Amino acid sequence: MTVEQGPNGARIARETAPPQGGRRWIGKRLNRVEDPRFLRGQGRYIDDIKLPGMAHAAVLGSPHAHARIVSIDTRAAERLPGVIAVVTGEDVAARAAPLPSFGAGEIVQDMIATEKVRYHGETVAAVIAEDRYVAEDACELIDVVYEPLPVVLDPFTAREDGAPLVHEALGSNTAYERTFTFGAVDDAFAAAPRSVRARLRWPRSTGMPMDTNGAIGDYDAGTGVVTIHANSMNFTYFLWLLAATLKIPASKLRLVPVGAGGSFGSKFFMHKVPALAGLLSMIAGRPVKYVEDRTAHILSNDHAGSDRHYDAALAFDDDGTFRALRIDCVDDYGAYLQFGTGTHGNALSQVVGPYRIQHVEYSLAAVLTNKNQQGAYRGFGAEVSNWVLERLVDLAARELDVDRVEIRRRNLIGADEFPYRTPTGNIYDSGNYQGVLEQVLEAVDYPHWVAERDRARAEGRHVGIGVVASNERSVFSSTEFWFWFDEPDFTPTSSPESASLQIDPTGRIVVTLHSQAQWGNSPETVVSQVVAEEFDVEPDSVLVTYADSQHALPGTGPGGSRFTVMVAGAVAGASSTLKQKIRRIAADKLEANEDDLEFRNGAVGVIGTPDAELSLADVAMTAYMFRLDLPPDMESGLSAQSTYDHPLTTLPSGDRSDLGIFYPFVGHAWHIAVVEVDPETGKVDFLRYAAVHDAGTVVNPQSLDGQIIGGTVQGLGTALYEQYLYDDQGRVRNASFEHYHLPSSMDVPRITVGHQETPSPYTAYGIKGAGEGGRMLTPAILSAAIEDALQPYGVTITTLPITAEQIVAWTTA
Amino acid sequence: MSTAAGQRVTVHLEVNGLWREAVVEPRRTLADLLREDLDLTGTHLACETGVCGNCNVLLDGESVRACLMFAVQAEGRSLLTVEGLAADDGTLGDLQQAFHDHHGLQCGFCTPAMLLTAHEHLREHPDGGTDEQIREAISGVLCRCTGYEQIIASIRAAAEAGP
Ligand code: FES
Numbered sequence: 001m002t003v004e005q006g007p008n009g010a011r012i013a014r015e016t017a018p019p020q021g022g023r024r025w026i027g028k029r030l031n032r033v034e035d036p037r038f039l040r041g042q043g044r045y046i047d048d049i050k051l052p053g054m055a056h057a058a059v060l061g062s063p064h065a066h067a068r069i070v071s072i073d074t075r076a077a078e079r080l081p082g083v084i085a086v087v088t089g090e091d092v093a094a095r096a097a098p099l100p101s102f103g104a105g106e107i108v109q110d111m112i113a114t115e116k117v118r119y120h121g122e123t124v125a126a127v128i129a130e131d132r133y134v135a136e137d138a139c140e141l142i143d144v145v146y147e148p149l150p151v152v153l154d155p156f157t158a159r160e161d162g163a164p165l166v167h168e169a170l171g172s173n174t175a176y177e178r179t180f181t182f183g184a185v186d187d188a189f190a191a192a193p194r195s196v197r198a199r200l201r202w203p204r205s206t207g208m209p210m211d212t213n214g215a216i217g218d219y220d221a222g223t224g225v226v227t228i229h230a231n232s233m234n235f236t237y238f239l240w241l242l243a244a245t246l247k248i249p250a251s252k253l254r255l256v257p258v259g260a261g262g263s264f265g266s267k268f269f270m271h272k273v274p275a276l277a278g279l280l281s282m283i284a285g286r287p288v289k290y291v292e293d294r295t296a297h298i299l300s301n302d303h304a305g306s307d308r309h310y311d312a313a314l315a316f317d318d319d320g321t322f323r324a325l326r327i328d329c330v331d332d333y334g335a336y337l338q339f340g341t342g343t344h345g346n347a348l349s350q351v352v353g354p355y356r357i358q359h360v361e362y363s364l365a366a367v368l369t370n371k372n373q374q375g376a377y378r379g380f381g382a383e384v385s386n387w388v389l390e391r392l393v394d395l396a397a398r399e400l401d402v403d404r405v406e407i408r409r410r411n412l413i414g415a416d417e418f419p420y421r422t423p424t425g426n427i428y429d430s431g432n433y434q435g436v437l438e439q440v441l442e443a444v445d446y447p448h449w450v451a452e453r454d455r456a457r458a459e460g461r462h463v464g465i466g467v468v469a470s471n472e473r474s475v476f477s478s479t480e481f482w483f484w485f486d487e488p489d490f491t492p493t494s495s496p497e498s499a500s501l502q503i504d505p506t507g508r509i510v511v512t513l514h515s516q517a518q519w520g521n522s523p524e525t526v527v528s529q530v531v532a533e534e535f536d537v538e539p540d541s542v543l544v545t546y547a548d549s550q551h552a553l554p555g556t557g558p559g560g561s562r563f564t565v566m567v568a569g570a571v572a573g574a575s576s577t578l579k580q581k582i583r584r585i586a587a588d589k590l591e592a593n594e595d596d597l598e599f600r601n602g603a604v605g606v607i608g609t610p611d612a613e614l615s616l617a618d619v620a621m622t623a624y625m626f627r628l629d630l631p632p633d634m635e636s637g638l639s640a641q642s643t644y645d646h647p648l649t650t651l652p653s654g655d656r657s658d659l660g661i662f663y664p665f666v667g668h669a670w671h672i673a674v675v676e677v678d679p680e681t682g683k684v685d686f687l688r689y690a691a692v693h694d695a696g697t698v699v700n701p702q703s704l705d706g707q708i709i710g711g712t713v714q715g716l717g718t719a720l721y722e723q724y725l726y727d728d729q730g731r732v733r734n735a736s737f738e739h740y741h742l743p744s745s746m747d748v749p750r751i752t753v754g755h756q757e758t759p760s761p762y763t764a765y766g767i768k769g770a771g772e773g774g775r776m777l778t779p780a781i782l783s784a785a786i787e788d789a790l791q792p793y794g795v796t797i798t799t800l801p802i803t804a805e806q807i808v809a810w811t812t813a
Numbered sequence: 814m815s816t817a818a819g820q821r822v823t824v825h826l827e828v829n830g831l832w833r834e835a836v837v838e839p840r841r842t843l844a845d846l847l848r849e850d851l852d853l854t855g856t857h858l859a860c861e862t863g864v865c866g867n868c869n870v871l872l873d874g875e876s877v878r879a880c881l882m883f884a885v886q887a888e889g890r891s892l893l894t895v896e897g898l899a900a901d902d903g904t905l906g907d908l909q910q911a912f913h914d915h916h917g918l919q920c921g922f923c924t925p926a927m928l929l930t931a932h933e934h935l936r937e938h939p940d941g942g943t944d945e946q947i948r949e950a951i952s953g954v955l956c957r958c959t960g961y962e963q964i965i966a967s968i969r970a971a972a973e974a975g976p
C-alpha cells in the first residue's frame with residue numbers, strides 16, 4: 001500500500017496495493033494504446049471511409065425558423081449531371097416512420113420536414129450525387145416556396161395564450177410541466193431566518209466536436225440488410241427503434257461503429273444522420289455517405305445543450321446552515337423533445353450538491369419554441385443545476401458576510417455519512433468531501449492568494465478568487481427519462497454494458513466491445529489495463545475491437561460518465577469466467593489444485609513454485625487443438641462474455657416522493673481560480689487555477705487528467721464565450737466558427753490537477769465515472785471569481801456567458 | 814461556383830517526398846485532393862472556412878489551410894502532411910512520441926494539424942521558445958478535447974528532447 005494519510009483522513013495517494021495482493025496495472029500512468037493510429041493520421045473517422053460505388057449526400061436546410069412548405073421543385077436539381085436522386089419529406093414519409101424519441105408524445109419528428117419547418121436549418125431536402133461538390137451544387141438548384149409563419153423564440157411568450165404553436169397537434173407549446181416536492185419545503189422556508197433568491201439564465205450552447213456527425217448507408221438489395229457505418233451507435237440495445245424508423249426488421253439493421261473525433265454529448269444516441277444515410281442508400285441502391293458540414297452540424301444536429309431560465313432560492317439559518325432549496329425552471333427545449341425531460345431527471349440526482357439540504361422543490365416547464373431541439377451536452381443538465389446551486393451559495397455567503405469556503409465547509413456531507421440518501425431518493429455512495437477541499441486549499445496556498453487579492457485590490461487592480469465544489473454523479477440507470485410521468489408508456493430499467501474476451505490459440509487476448517466507445521475517451525486503454533490486471537499480461541498485447549450491432553451484446557456506450565465503470569465490470573465478469581476455465585485446464589496439466597494457481601507474467605502457475613507454470617499460449621493451444629487433453633465436460637475454445645448491469649438502482653415510488661436510486665456513484669471535486677479582470681477591455685486573465693477531483697479508484701491518472709482539463713476548458717467556453725445568438729426571425733446569427741468562439745490555446749489557464757481516491761463500494765475495483773466533472777465546475781467558478789474581482793462595482797452574475805462586452809458594460813455603468 | 818462538366822486539370826506536387834499527380838476540377842480544394850484523390854485522409858476538415866486550422870499542412874515548410882487553397886495552387890510545390898511524420902515502418906517521430914508520452918491527444922482529430930503546426934514552430938524555435946510562444950504558435954488550431962495543457966507539455970517535451 002502506498003496510501004498516505006491526508007488532511008481529515010483523506011487518502012491522497014493512489015491505491016496501488018489493495019488487500020488481495022496488490023494491483024499492478026490499474027492506476028498506472030500508461031500511454032494510451034489508441035494513440036499511435038491517430039498520431040500517424042490513420043484514425044479512420046467517418047469521412048475517411050470509402051466504400052466501392054459510394055455516392056455522396058448533401059442536405060438543404062430551411063432558411064426560416066417557422067414556415068409552411070408550399071411547394072418544392074426539384075426538377076432543375078435532378079437534371080444536373082451527376083445527381084442520382086433528390087429526396088424530400090414526402091419521399092421520406094412514403095418510405096420511413098418518424099425518428100425515435102424518448103419523450104415525444106404528440107411531438108413527431110421526421111428525418112426531412114414535411115408540411116412545415118420548425119427551426120432554422122431543419123432539413124427540407126437531400127441530394128444524392130456522384131460527388132459531394134455536385135450534391136451541394138444541386139441543393140442550390142432546389143426551389144422551395146415557403147409561407148413564413150410567426151415565430152416563437154422566447155419560452156415565456158410561447159406559454160401565453162394565442163402564441164404560435166410549434167406543434168399544432170399538441171395544442172400548446174408547454175410540452176410538459178411538473179413540480180416535485182421532497183420534504184417540507186414551505187415549512188422550511190417559513191422557519192428559516194434567511195434566504196436568497198435569484199433569477200438565473202443559462203444560455204444555449206453546444207458540445208461542438210471537431211468531427212461532425214456522419215454515416216454511410218449501405219443497402220444490400222439481395223438480403224435486404226441495411227448496413228450503416230456511423231460515428232455513433234450508443235445504445236446497441238435500442239437499435240430496434242432505428243430499424244422501426246427505416247421500416248425494416250431489426251434483424252436486418254447492422255450498425256458498424258466508427259470512432260469519432262469527439263462527441264461531448266452531440267453523438268449520444270445520434271439518430272437523424274444514420275437514419276438518413278440508411279434511407280438514402282435504400283433509395284439509391286448503393287452506398288451513400290452523409291457527413292454534416294459545420295453549418296449543418298450547428299444548425300440541425302439535434303444535440304445542443306440546455307437553455308434554461310431559473311427562479312431559484314436557498315433558505316438558511318443565521319449560522320449559515322442550509323435548510324431548503326427551491327428551483328423553478330423554464331427550459332426552452334426548441335422544436336422537438338428527443339430526450340424528453342431527462343436532462344432534469346439528471347439534475348435531480350445531485351440537486352443538493354455536496355451539501356446537507358433536507359428539503360427540495362423542483363418545478364419544470366419544458367417549453368417548445370422555433371429553435372433546434374436540445375440534446376445532450378457533457379453534464380446532461382446537472383452541470384447547469386450545479387451552477388445554480390453554487391451561485392445561491394455564493395449569494396448566501398454574501399448575505400451573511402461569511403467566507404465562501406467557510407459556508408460551504410459548514411454544510412458539507414461528512415465522510416462518515418455515506419452512503420448518503422439525498423432528499424430525492426438518489427444516494428451518494430461514498431466520499432470524503434472535506435479531504436478534497438483541504439487538498440485544493442493546500443495546493444494553491446489559499447491564504448496567500450486571499451492576501452494577494454486584497455493587496456491588488458488596494459492598488460486598484462481587479463483580482464478575484466472563486467472556490468466552488470461539485471459532485472459528479474456517474475452511471476445512469478434509465479429511470480430519469482420516465483419518472484417524470486405518473487403513467488409513462490415505457491419504463492426501461494436497463495443500461496448495461498458488455499464485453500467478450502477471447503484468447504486466441506497463440507495466447508493473445510482479444511476483447512470485443514459492444515457499443516460505440518471511441519469518442520476521444522480511452523476505452524481501449526481502460527480495457528487493456530483491466531485485462532492486464534486480471535491476467536497479468538502487458539496491456540499493449542491486448543487487442544480491443546468493436547462488434548457491429550448484428551453481433552453485439554447489450555451495450556449503452558459512453559455518456560453520463562458511465563463507460564469506464566461499466567466496461568470494467570463487464571471485463572471483470574468475462575475475465576472471471578475465462579480464468580476459471582484456464583485454471584481447470586492448467587490444474588489438470590500441472591497436476592495441481594485449482595486454488596493454488598495464480599496468473600503471472602502471461603502464464604498460469606502454482607503459487608510459490610516458479611517452475612510449475614503454463615503460458616497462456618500453452619493453455620490456449622490445448623483449449624483449441626487438443627480436445628482429449630481437456631476435462632471431459634469442457635468445450636473447446638477459450639472465450640467468455642459478460643453483460644454487466646447497473647449494480648445499484650431501484651425503482652421510483654408510485655407517488656414520486658422518492659425517485660429511487662438512479663445515479664449513485666458520485667465523485668466530488670473542488671476548483672479554485674484566481675483571475676484578474678481588465679475593467680477597460682473586459683479581458684479575464686488567470687493567475688492560478690487548480691482542481692482536485694475524487695473519482696474513486698483511478699484507472700489511468702494521465703487520461704483522467706486529460707478528461708478533467710478538457711472538461712474544465714469546455715466549461716470555460718460555456719462561462720465566457722459560447723452562446724447561440726438568434727435574430728428576431730429565429731435565424732442563428734453565429735452558425736460558424738468565425739462567430740461562435742471556441743476557447744483557443746490563448747484563452748485557457750494552466751490548470752493543475754490533483755486526485756484523491758475514495759473507492760466506490762459498489763463498482764468493480766471501486767471506479768467512479770469522471771468524464772464530465774470539469775465542465776460541472778468552470779461556469780460556477782468563473783462566475784464567482786469574476787464577481788469577486790468586480791466587487792467594487794457591486795456586480796452579481798446571474799447570466800452566462802460572461803462576455804468581455806458584458807464586463808465592460810458593468811464597469812462603465 | 815459551378816464548373817463546366819468535364820473540365821479537368823492535371824496537378825503535380827510533391828507529397829511527403831514523393832511526386833504525385835492527379836486530374837481534378839479547378840475548384841477542387843487542396844484538402845480534397847489529398848483526402849479524396851490521394852487517399853491521404855490524415856488531413857482533417859472541421860470547418861472548411863479557414864478558421865479551425867484542423868486542415869493545416871506544411872507547404873514548402875509553411876503551414877497553410879488545405880481547405881482554403883485550391884489544389885491547382887499547389888502545382889509544383891512540396892507538401893508535408895501527417896502521413897510523412899513517422900518512419901516508413903510506422904515508428905513514431907520524436908514529436909509524435911512526445912504527444913504519445915504526454916497525452917497530447919484525445920480524439921485525435923486535431924492531432925495531425927497540431928503536429929504539423931508544432932513541427933513548424935520547433936523548426937523556428939529549436940529550444941521550444943517560451944510557453945507563451947508555444948501557445949501562440951498553436952492558437953490557430955482548435956482542439957475541443959484537451960484544453961491544450963497536455964499539447965503544450967508535449968511540444969515542450971519534444972523541444973527538450975532535442976532534434
Ligand atoms: S477545415 Fe480548414 S480551417 Fe477549418
Ligand code: FES
Nearest residue numbers: 919923956957958
Ligand atoms: S484531440 Fe480531439 S479535437 Fe483535439
